[in-house]
Amino acid sequence: MIGLLLALASASTVWADQRGDAKKQVEFGIQVAQRGLWREAIYRWERAAQIDPTYAAAFNNLAVAYEHEGQLAKAREAYEKALALEPNNALVRQNYDLFKEINDRALQKDGRQL
Numbered sequence: 001m002i003g004l005l006l007a008l009a010s011a012s013t014v015w016a017d018q019r020g021d022a023k024k025q026v027e028f029g030i031q032v033a034q035r036g037l038w039r040e041a042i043y044r045w046e047r048a049a050q051i052d053p054t055y056a057a058a059f060n061n062l063a064v065a066y067e068h069e070g071q072l073a074k075a076r077e078a079y080e081k082a083l084a085l086e087p088n089n090a091l092v093r094q095n096y097d098l099f100k101e102i103n104d105r106a107l108q109k110d111g112r113q114l
Contacts, residue, residue, distance in 0.1 A: 022052035
């Protein structure tokens with residue numbers, strides 16, 4: 001029983017460390033994006049998503065950056081991943097709905113499909 005508790009405590013610490021590391025990457029990505037360094041921001045947010053694949057904020061930010069860089073298929077995928085992780089996240093939902101509205105309308109106008 002004590003072994004199980006120690007294992008759970010250890011796993012919890014590892015998860016907290018991973019989330020902390022991912023959060024640092026997300027925060028740095030925000031800083032560089034604010035300076036217009038979108039490729040660096042994408043790198044940081046991709047890194048955050050690798051470190052903690054359950055971190056919806058990393059996927060939301062990635063989606064925004066992909067959208068900014070014209071990588072619309074990747075943006076849609078990242079928004080959908082963020083929503084799968086946090087379906088009740090109003091910010092992610094708002095970003096995705098706006099993305100779909102703008103891009104789906106543009107695709108219909110051009111006769112293309114993403």
